[in-house]
Amino acid sequence: MNIHDVARAAGVSISTVSRAFSSPERLSPKTLEAVMKAAREADFVPNRAARGLVTGLTGNLGVVVPDITNPFFPPIIKGVTDYANAARQSVLLATTEENANREQHLVDHLLRQVDGLIVCSSLLADEALRRAAAKKPVVLINRTSEHVSSVVIDTAGGMRQALGHLRALGHTSFAFVSGPAESWSNAERGAALLDEAATLGMRMRTIGPFTAHYESGVQAGDELIFGSDTAAVVFDDQMALGVLSRLRNRGVRVPQDVSVIGCDDVLPVGLAQPALTTVAAAGGAAGTAAAEILLERVRSAQELPPVSVVQHSRLVIRDSTGVRPAPGRQASLDGDRAPARPSL
Amino acid sequence: MNIHDVARAAGVSISTVSRAFSSPERLSPKTLEAVMKAAREADFVPNRAARGLVTGLTGNLGVVVPDITNPFFPPIIKGVTDYANAARQSVLLATTEENANREQHLVDHLLRQVDGLIVCSSLLADEALRRAAAKKPVVLINRTSEHVSSVVIDTAGGMRQALGHLRALGHTSFAFVSGPAESWSNAERGAALLDEAATLGMRMRTIGPFTAHYESGVQAGDELIFGSDTAAVVFDDQMALGVLSRLRNRGVRVPQDVSVIGCDDVLPVGLAQPALTTVAAAGGAAGTAAAEILLERVRSAQELPPVSVVQHSRLVIRDSTGVRPAPGRQASLDGDRAPARPSL
DNA sequence: AAGCTTGTTGCAAAGGTTTGCACAACTCAG
DNA sequence: CTGAGTTGTGCAAACCTTTGCAACAAGCTT
Incomplete structure (x- = not known):
């Protein structure tokens, strides 16, 4: 037919x-x-193939994310697919497993079968990204790079708010539980915190880097207990949840002994015990914005200049942050509420 | 070139x-x-298009899921993409938003741009699925249909275990908090529960149907409080989390007053307070199995007969289930632990 | 009335690969 | 040394669409 x-x-x-x-x-x-x-x-x-053969277009957009299992990404993907489908485009999904080599390979590979590519939290060098963007339209999410369009969720701004919040509660020092060293977002957040800490006259200690998993948070929790900070700002919610869990198991009360702040405001976080104070990122909106930018470039005859949009984030204050405890909180370790598990 | x-x-x-x-x-x-x-x-x-033009193959597999934002699905998708990528296939993702019309449209549309399709939790009629499977290889996940391959996670078996667990704790009646009426899984689970309840001599009350969201669980929580059941088996974890939250806010203690069991063992569930007893489904394995079956069919010259594999599930006992309280638990509503929020 | 526009349709080339068939070269047994 | 079988390679058709160009008709201008 x-x-x-x-x-x-x-x-x-x-x-x-x-x-x-x-x-x-x-x-x-x-x-x-x-x-x-x-x-x-x-x-x-x-017939798509025949059409593609002559037009050079596939009708597909690519999305590459580090890990679809990380609840931060599904809303972004949803934002992208919804927008793309409305524009009669299909979406090709691939995951990098947070591996730069694999990401590079994936991008190269995917570029040949899509009309444009959205790359989340890229681990690639600027140069590699520029090369990719030279072949097909590319939009970065949560990463910037000269010559390449991007939409970043301004969690750095949220981090500053977070610090303001802690300061208002009387905290004068905090630990930053760092995410992956190669992560651009992590660098952004760390830098914003460092800067704002200076402004507010707070002391910052960095723990990590860690991979962005629940288990890393558990690990970080111990390092946190070992120190004397009264507050922790954690790279992302998954890790923050791990921290929370470890602290509870070691008998450290949140927020009475330590305040904890996460980042992303991703699914279970409001349901944690205590509900996590966190910097909320609008992933869906970011995904939609990226798809819109990408599609505009795919459809345009000429090469459009790269644009950068930023999605603002905001601090959602819940129950994991409280006023700074009086000095000497160590006591609580052996205090009224015994550890659920013995300490290591 | x-x-x-x-x-x-x-x-x-x-x-x-x-x-x-x-x-x-x-x-x-x-x-x-x-x-x-x-x-x-x-x-x-x-060139893919040129190759596709003559071979009729695209090198793409399609995956359609109801809602990527539901943490049940990402592991499945991951299982599929990992297997597919290893076999040099790309994955096209689409979401139905739990809408049968949209699903039908998506399947029709997607079928023309993939070599085979994996459909999760399909809402489609058997006839529609058969028609789709006549055009290209199709594998169903968590749904069976004559003439179409499928891999189902046997949560029904897990549900039976769950009931055995409750019975062993002394419960003699329970509420089944039902998921979406059109959901095949929901029907399976409900039927298994009903059957097993009869076997064990337990009384079952059905609440719902509800959409499978946290908020529905909150709503169901109230219905639960209104009744006199000492245990609830909830369609899925998301809803169970909602139930848990509502019960806590209304001052009903879990598991002292009511035992709660979820289904899927999806991300945050072990972190809930109390950690949720649930029926664990191995989504990743199911996704991989589906991809394997699909690819075998895509690659085969002849039409292979449909196969059905079942992934077993198992009950993960955590802290949300406990021994049946002595009759008259209503007291706890006004008991020692006051509601965090006033009742409605 | 002739020349111009504007709008609609057809012709044919082009796009890059796969694959059935034919053919050549080579191997090896008899 | 011949003929059959095997292995490796080339020819050319086929896959289905898009699109630049040309042709033509109808309407308009002068």
Whole structure:
């Protein structure tokens, strides 16, 4: 069932059928209707491969994320697919497993089968990104790079708010539980914290780097207990949840003994015990924005200049932050509420 | 940079270049090496569209899930993409938003751009699925349908275990908090529970149906409080988390007053307060299995008969289930631990 | 009335690969 | 040394669409 059959049935040339699907406005209403009727009856839909062969377009957008299992990413992906589908594009998904080599390979590979690519939290060097963007439109999420479009969720701003919040509660020092060393977001957050800490006259200690997992948070929890900070700002919610869990198991009370702040405001975080104070990032909106920027570039005849949009984030204050305890909180370790598990 | 250029550079015909990539074993080692060298130097990779045009294959597998934001699905998707990528296939992702019409449309649409399709928790009628499977290989996840391959996570079995667990704790009646009415899994679970309840001599009350969201769980929590059941088996973890939250806010203690069991063992569930007893489903394994079955069918020349595999599930006992309270638990509503928020 | 526009449609080339068939070269048994 | 079998390679058709260009009709201007 191809364009020829439809053309015959409708009594027109194949060009006309082709145009009925690709630029209907160039046909007279009468012929258009006739073609469409014939196509409907023959249950005809243009062949993607053939179309792609001549146009060079695939009708696909690619999305690469580090780990789809990390609840930070699904909302972004959803934002992208929703926008893409509304624009009759399909979405190709791939995961890097937080591995730069794999990401590089994936990007190279994917670029050949999509019209444009969205890359979340890229671990790639600027140069590699620039090269990729030279071939097909690319939009970065949570990463900037000169010459490449991006939408970043301004968690750095949220981090500053977080610090303001801690300061207002009387804290004068805190630990930053760092995420992956290669993570651009991590660098951003760390830098913002450091800067704001200076402004507010707070002392900052960095723990890590860690991979961004629950288990890393558990590990970080112990390092936290070992120190004397009254507050911790954690790279992301997953890790913060791990920290929370470890602190509870070691008998450290949150927020009475230590205040904890996460980042992302991702699914279970409001349900944690205590509910986690966190910097909320609007992943869905970021995904949609990225898809919009990308599609604009895919559709444009000329090369559009790269744009950078930032999605603001905001501090969501819940129950894991409280006023600074009086000095000497160590006591609580052996205090009224015994550890659920023995200390290591 | 096409096959002709490479052919010229290597001093062979285009057929030979083509074969170097599609059936290298049919070339003499010498020519193969020469061709590959030329290809490498020209940075040549076969054009997908052209290849697809003649083979009718796309190199893509489709995955459709109801809602990527539901943490039950990412592990499945991950299982699929990992397997697919290892087999040099790409994955097209689409979400139905739990809407049968949209799912139908998506399946029709997607079928034309993939070599095979994996459909999770399908809402479609058997007939529609059969029609789809007639066009391209289709594998269902968590849904069976005659004539279509499927892998189902046997949560029904887990549900039976759950009931055994409750019975052993002395419970004689329980509420089943039902998920979406159209959900096949929901029907399976409900039926298994009903059957097992009869076997164990337990009374079952059904609450719902609800959509499978946290908020629905909150709503269900109130219905639960209103009744006199000492235990609840909830359609899935998201809802169970909602139930837990509502119960806590209304001052009902879990597990002292009511035992709660979820299903799926999805991310935050072990971190809930109390940690949720749940039926663990191995989503990743199911995804991998589905991809394997699908790919086998895609690659096979003849039409393979449909297969059905079941992934077993198991009950993970955590802290949300306990011995049946003595009759008259209502007291606890006004008991020692006051509601965190006033009752409605 | 002739020349111009504007709008609609057709012709044919082009896009890059796969693959059935034919053919050549080579191996090996008899 | 011949003929059959095997292995490796090339030819050319086929896959289905898009699109630049040309042709033509109808309407308008002068």
